[in-house]
Amino acid sequence: MAAETIHTSPRVHYINANYGWKSWLFTRDHKRIALLYLASVTLFFFLGGAYAVALRLELLTPQGDLVSAETYNKLFTAHGILMVFFFLIPAIPAVLGNFLVPLMIGARDLAFPRINLLSWYIYMVGGLFTLYALIAGGVDTGWTFYTPYSSAFSNTHVLAVGIGIFITGFSSILTGLNFIVTIHTMRAPGMTWFRLPLFIWSHYATSLIMILGTPVIAITVLLVALERILKIGLFDPALGGDPVLFQHLFWFYSHPAVYIMILPSMGVISELVSNMTRKQIFGYKFVAFASIAIAVFGFLVWGHHLFTSSQSIYAGMIFSILSYAVSVPSAIKVFNWTATLYKGSISYQTPMLYAFGFIGLFLIGGMTGLFLAALGLDVHVHDTYFVVAHFHYIMVGGTVMGYLGGMHYWWPKISGRMYPEGWGRFSALVIFVGFNLTFFPQFIAGYMGMPRRYYAYAPDFQVLNVMSTAGASILGVGYLIPMVYFIWSMRYGPVAAANPWPSPSLEWQTSSPPPTENFEETPIVTWEAYQFDEQMMASSQRSAVSDELPASG
């Protein structure tokens, strides 16, 4: 086989530095931990996806026929919990962030390598515990756990799943802490704050939310557990509690959590747009501070989930106006990405196609957010499929497109191999088409009045649901394609150069894959972020060095 003959004179890098399961499970290398996370979040993504398949199949027909109502409720709960807590929140920070934060700032590793490994173990313990609870018994409260249903009425495994989420939260907190300390203290000489790639700025903003927001969801879960076990009256009105209090606490974390999902993706898109057009990002400082603004304002808008909850009209107005305020920095980013294209040298390689897909889907997701923040209009569309469509455009259209775009862009660095370009472009197209076919009809169904979390629905909505299910089948295939060719390329892909695109960013100034210590010697940064010029182009190692690793086959 060609693969065997390649390793005639293997260069030592982080993957082949040592072998055996111990060298992975006890590693302190941020790059290896990133790969551990990659395997784990991929597992949870496809598990969550399997639940989605079951949901979409049930919804093919208006009447409930495939599964029972109780099972259906458990399915959408499991889908939400797995996707939100175990895929969307950790995906980009824990995989790409873990791999790239030290490389991009010129550091050897994160500030606390052992804590980094610990965060993965915490994630796995929480994840496997939750998974066991979901499969062994299941929980039927929805991922939102609204009280008093979750605290006093549901007979399912609320406690077990709550404990799983509680545990996993700590991995988020530790990752955020690690990033903040690393970005503050471990930047290479010359790497000033305004020379940082925007990926770093967005991860910094994300980390702030992780360490400030996650404790609140942990406390909230704990309070639900206390009410369930000890019958302390916190949320159940029969015990003197207030059920709406839970919603405030829940969304105080869970709305910023949406920014934990989307900010890192925006960071990826800034990198892709700049590098695929070979241009300095337009309005660097505005994009950087927009991330911080989103993180800060994002904490002040949770009440827009409660416009019909009997919250006071004054609270409603404040949350509405702040929600409109938080839309502005997102708009600024989109405009700056668009302006970056102007007079660029635009490549149509796979990462750029994903970036275009991100911008298109994020635009629709963001614009429909304006519908939902409008008090009088939200009354009609709240808790309908309009909301379901909106947040999938942001969380799947936004986050997953950015994640996959980033995976393609950095795959040569991560694996040392190129993915197949033709298949890459094809997958981007399939996912974009499948996604829109799945979720666009849900906007219409929602405005027509189809409530979410309905096991059986009025026959008028069937055509739209069939379209959704058809789209979901395409989308599912679209997600499988990259998984297959990424695995294929690890062995058979063309050997990647150190800096194939090329880019002035630090992670590309070391070999692919990088050595365990990241850089042969500490880099000294004398250039600006995204400084594309002839000198950079000339000095970049853009094709695989043949005497080192012959690209045979």
Place this chain on the structure above:
Amino acid sequence: MLWQLPFLPVQASTFAGRVDTLFLFLVALTIVVSGGVAGLEFYFAVKYRRRTPDEVPPQVHGSMKLEVIWTVIPFIVAMGIFVWGASVYFTLYRAPKEALEIYVTGKQWMWRFQHPDGQREINELHVPVGRRVKLLMASEDVIHAFYVPAFRIKNDVVPGRYTTTWFEATKSGPFDLYCAEYCGTNHSGMIGKVHVMEPAEYQAWLSGGAVEGSLASRGEKLFQEQACITCHRADAQGRGPLLNGLFGSRVALQGGATVIADEAYIRESIVNPQAKIVAGFQPLMPTFQGRFTEERMLELIAYIKSLGAPPQAGTSGAGAQGAASGVATPRPSQTPK
């Protein structure tokens, strides 16, 4: 409304047109903004496509002027939408003073309705066209949400408190009613119909069917069964405060605060009597939490609402019935905090 677009649900309330106008404006805005950005990107992507592998384009770092423009304009537009959205919401939030008042109780997994004259319905609500209908809603168990897409109204029905919403139907016909807040196993089965009827038809419906007394008269029975009457005496000589003329009045509490006696206050005084003690009275009343259902609670409240001014009030069921069917509440009740 004049227009009926295929992707809009039928408009059957005075509120629906206003919501749809805002919706269509936002759809147009979305098409302009998304189409504009996508069109520009497409144009750039074609015009500035990479022509040679080593190409380095001229660098542009940014433009303060453009940044200000695309920060300020979206902000102004966003604030405009905020004001528009809030003004639509105000209409719905402020329940009208003159309205037919119907009590709604959500229970896993059904809707129950109580009309002032005593008609009771499950999952079906009959209302007249062209008349304002105010709903006072309570839940027996978990949070539900009362949602009628054709009216564009939705409000959560929250256990432990009363919430309100209102509508004025403009079209007759049956319209779908959904529970919009996930409430457990049979959530999607918690559906019903709102039957909007022409006035004459509605009158016929009202007079048909056996009715065992008005809400207030049933409440009065409960008032006696539960022995409320022993303390809350009509001659103001009881150990509890006089209830005649209470509803809508301002009540002085111990400690100097005052409270408007609305439905929420009365309910609280029944389930949690120690929460607010009326000035000059002892905290003697036991809690009645869990002693009767929310539906019966509403009957009791209907009875207390029906009690007019002190002198002639309180004992005759016929008198109470007359007062209750008038349904003009002294002031719009507010959603409790």
